[in-house]
Amino acid sequence: MADAILHEDPRSGNCYKIKLTAALLGIEIETRQYDILAGETRTPDFLATVNANGRIPVLQVGARFLPESNAACWYLARGSALVPRDGFDQADMLRWMFFEQYSHEPNIATLRFWLRFVGEAHLSPQQKAQMMAKRIAGCDALALMDRHLSARDWFVGDRVTLADIALFAYTHVAEEGGFGLGDYPAIQRWILRVREQPRFVPMD
Amino acid sequence: MADAILHEDPRSGNCYKIKLTAALLGIEIETRQYDILAGETRTPDFLATVNANGRIPVLQVGARFLPESNAACWYLARGSALVPRDGFDQADMLRWMFFEQYSHEPNIATLRFWLRFVGEAHLSPQQKAQMMAKRIAGCDALALMDRHLSARDWFVGDRVTLADIALFAYTHVAEEGGFGLGDYPAIQRWILRVREQPRFVPMD
Numbered sequence: 138m139a140d141a142i143l144h145e146d147p148r149s150g151n152c153y154k155i156k157l158t159a160a161l162l163g164i165e166i167e168t169r170q171y172d173i174l175a176g177e178t179r180t181p182d183f184l185a186t187v188n189a190n191g192r193i194p195v196l197q198v199g200a201r202f203l204p205e206s207n208a209a210c211w212y213l214a215r216g217s218a219l220v221p222r223d224g225f226d227q228a229d230m231l232r233w234m235f236f237e238q239y240s241h242e243p244n245i246a247t248l249r250f251w252l253r254f255v256g257e258a259h260l261s262p263q264q265k266a267q268m269m270a271k272r273i274a275g276c277d278a279l280a281l282m283d284r285h286l287s288a289r290d291w292f293v294g295d296r297v298t299l300a301d302i303a304l305f306a307y308t309h310v311a312e313e314g315g316f317g318l319g320d321y322p323a324i325q326r327w328i329l330r331v332r333e334q335p336r337f338v339p340m341d
Numbered sequence: 342m343a344d345a346i347l348h349e350d351p352r353s354g355n356c357y358k359i360k361l362t363a364a365l366l367g368i369e370i371e372t373r374q375y376d377i378l379a380g381e382t383r384t385p386d387f388l389a390t391v392n393a394n395g396r397i398p399v400l401q402v403g404a405r406f407l408p409e410s411n412a413a414c415w416y417l418a419r420g421s422a423l424v425p426r427d428g429f430d431q432a433d434m435l436r437w438m439f440f441e442q443y444s445h446e447p448n449i450a451t452l453r454f455w456l457r458f459v460g461e462a463h464l465s466p467q468q469k470a471q472m473m474a475k476r477i478a479g480c481d482a483l484a485l486m487d488r489h490l491s492a493r494d495w496f497v498g499d500r501v502t503l504a505d506i507a508l509f510a511y512t513h514v515a516e517e518g519g520f521g522l523g524d525y526p527a528i529q530r531w532i533l534r535v536r537e538q539p540r541f542v543p544m545d
Contacts, residue, residue, distance in 0.1 A: 189485055190444065203432055205439040212432035228407055228416035231435075235409040239442045240394070266470050281393055 141213070142167045142197040144187050147341040148254060149173070150246055150306035151206035152194040157302050158210045160338040162217055166196075174254060206306075207234045210299050219299050230293045233300035236278075237307075244275035246307045249314030272315070279311065279321050286323035290330060297334055305331045310340065345417070346371045346401040348391050351545040352458060353377070354450055354510035355410035356398040361506050362414045364542040366421055370400075378458060410510075411438040414503050423503050434497045437504035440482075441511075448479035450511040453518030476519070483515065483525050490527035494534060501538055509535045514544065 141159075143166050145152035159166045171177040171193055179191045188195045188204045195202050196209035203209050214220050221227045248271050251260055260268075282304065285292065292300035309328050311318060318325055331337065345363075347370050349356035363370045375381040375397055383395045392399045392408045399406050400413035407413050418424050425431045452475050455464055464472075486508065489496065496504040513532050515522060522529055535541065 189488060190440070198429060201429055201433075203429070203436055205436040205443075207439050208432045208436035211435050212428065215428055215431065224416065224419055225402060225405055225407070227419070228412045229405075231415050232407055232409040232412035235411050235439070235442055236394070238439055239409075239447070243443070243447070263470065263474060266467065270467060284393060 140164055140166060140198075142169060143209075144169045144171065144195040144197060144202075145193050146171050146173045146178075149193060150249075150310065150340070151242070153340045154206045154302055154306045155194055155196060155209045155213065157306070157338060158213050158219065158299065160336050161219065161297075161302070161334060162214060163336065164213055207238060207299070207303055210234075210302060214299055219297065219302070221294050221298060223294075226294050230298045230300045233292045234303045237300075237303045240274065240281075241278040241304065242307060244271040244278060245311050245314050245316060247271060247314075248275060248316070249307065249310060252315055253313045275311070275314070275316055279308070279316060279318075279324060282308070283321040283323045286327045290327070297331065301327070301331055306340075344368055344370060344402075346373060347413075348373050348375065348399040348401060348406075349397050350375050350377045350382075353397060354453075354514065354544070355446070357544045358410045358506055358510045359398055359400060359413045359417070361510070361542060362417050362423065362503065364540050365423065365501075365506070365538060366418060367540065368417055411442060411503070411507055414438075414506060418503055423501065423506070425498050425502060427498075430498050434502045434504045437496045438507045441504075441507045444478065444485075445482040445508065446511060448475040448482060449515050449518050449520060451475060451518075452479060452520070453511065453514060456519055457517045479515070479518070479520055483512070483520060483522075483528065486512070487525040487527045490531045494531070501535065505531070505535055510544075 143152065143155055145168055147170060173193065177183065178193050184191055187202055190204055192204060194206050194209060195204045196212060203212055221230055248268065251257070251264060291297055292304065305328065308324060347356065347359055349372050351374060360370070377397065381387065382397050388395055391406055394408055396408060398410050398413060399408045400416060407416055425434055452472065455461070455468060495501055496508065509532065512528060
């Protein structure tokens with residue numbers, strides 16, 4: 138019996154965050170897979186049972202459902218070495234996780250989804266009109282990360298935390314969204330450090 | 342001597358979240374004020390010292406600086422009655438805070454900023470092109486909140502938590518962004534409940 142069930146689409150970096158967190162902690166989770174592009178997370182049953190917001194990932198624990206990838210990572214990792222005990226460091230870890238959802242994911246993950254999975258030819262005029270702004274904002278996020286990592290190995294403190302896991306998910310596949318990582322040497326070194334963690338699992 | 346210094350623009354709901362959290366907890370904080378519209382958070386000094394991301398709020402604790410409004414609320418409230426002790430409820434509170442930053446703030450707060458402070462006549466063509474999508478996504482977020490609150494008083498558990506504070510900040514001024522709250526009676530009742538909390542302070 139697994140500790141939790143992850144409702145996911147394996148192409149999603151947000152789902153991968155949760156699987157990587159569970160793997161690093163040695164927690165077994167089951168998965169249920171949905172095809173976002175086929176609308177499988179917008180069915181009446183999904184909306185009524187799993188997530189009224191129509192999004193994955195959702196972590197199911199018993200009969201309760203927890204949307205939002207970073208909240209699910211917190212649920213699995215609270216009290217573990219992936220969460221700093223120091224109060225400021227703990228808040229600083231959450232700071233990078235909020236940064237990820239506000240300044241990183243809507244730009245880098247969205248362009249990856251549009252370019253790799255939807256296809257540029259199938260984008261709406263409104264989506265096309267947003268591409269340049271997302272490109273610039275995504276580069277800003279990567280530049281900020283690179284400066285931060287230029288003098289340190291990890292985002293918070295001196296070891297891997299959920300901040301690294303949250304930011305790794307879409308950064309290490311940013312090139313699929315058209316973001317070359319050649320200009321960000323500190324990010325490249327940090328990606329190697331994350332991959333070298335014991336029990337690391339790659340994205341599907 | 343205050344416990345912390347908040348670098349803020351009083352017009353920002355993200356800054357208000359932190360002041361409301363501090364007020365409910367009886368924590369004294371100093372403030373330093375900046376005018377976002379005048380570029381005061383993009384000066385070389387601000388970027389080098391306070392936040393390389395050029396944004397407020399930032400909570401300063403001693404010589405350390407903590408960006409991201411919801412991370413600052415966490416820092417102030419960890420261990421208090423505003424954060425559930427139960428592991429799932431705690432993660433569920435963070436779930437609503439990530440929802441706020443991903444699905445609520447970029448739509449409702451951004452339209453409020455554009456319409457009330459920038460002025461529709463001064464928006465760029467690209468901003469104007471995004472207004473309809475933000476209007477729809479903002480209404481979706483409010484509808485989800487209203488359904489959730491229709492059978493309960495608070496977002497998580499049976500008392501006010503940081504989830505309520507984070508969502509209250511821009512919801513209670515959503516009409517300044519052109520979002521009428523008449524269609525959301527459960528939200529209206531919840532706004533009154535938040536206002537009735539002991540030590541509640543209004544937004545400036």
